[in-house]
Amino acid sequence: MNTRGLRSQLKDSVPVAGLCPQGTYGVQDTLRGGFTSVKNELLPSHPLELSEKNFKLNQEKMNLSTLRNIQGLHAPLKLQMEYRAARQIQRLPFLQSSNLAVDTLQGSDEYIGFEDILNDPAQSEMMGEPHIMVEYKLGLL
Template sequence: MDPSHRIVPANAPKSASIQDTANSLGLHDALRYGPRSLAAENKTRGGLRERLESWDATQDNLKLTMQRNVFGLHMPMRTLMERKIVSRNPHMPALAQSNPHLDILMGRDETLDCSDFMMPASELAQPMDVHAEMEKKLHM
């Protein structure tokens, strides 16, 4: 947990390096790797994809930081412990199950996602050999 009040994810640090394309003298090998373009190297890193991938983690970090500032250090620790306890699922592994308790603790109980009402065909075809699934669970 990084104690920051950041609402949106930070941009990835932009840096250009020739370590992958350097020759024995430490210079960019243009004959082997082509001309070097710093604009192309910076454009490939960062952007919208990385922001969207780290959006949930940033929002969760903000909520935990605000809990820490308002209630003290015990509140985010308690929240994280409750999430860990609830995410452990000792039920039958052969049956596909959702975890509404974890959804409530994460604040996702009032949102709909595609996975909530559109199940892929792999989840619809549940294994019928419960004994084999239980044996796999014992050996893990």
């Protein structure tokens, strides 16, 4: 299916008054319609693009449904409760957290990925006064 052809058909349609983001002279009316974003107007260039964006979520759903079919309803519920508990564990606001418990539960601790190389806390630019950061997080400032 050619999505670009569909896009050209939409541009040739008759605009409805009040719904058209362009003004009377064919120029974007920024005051009434806001800023335009080209990223929001783009359609997927390939049919598999949407599937690839949601790959990790789809894989997690498939793993939970397989686990439910094999071990019963309690297994995915227990695993989801463990995920939630592991995500709530955090360090102080001025320290980087490795989220090792979440990585272990997901099984991603065995693989070296893009974020492992470029997410080095030693190269982080986020360093501030510890007392101020904790007070801000607690709402004391």
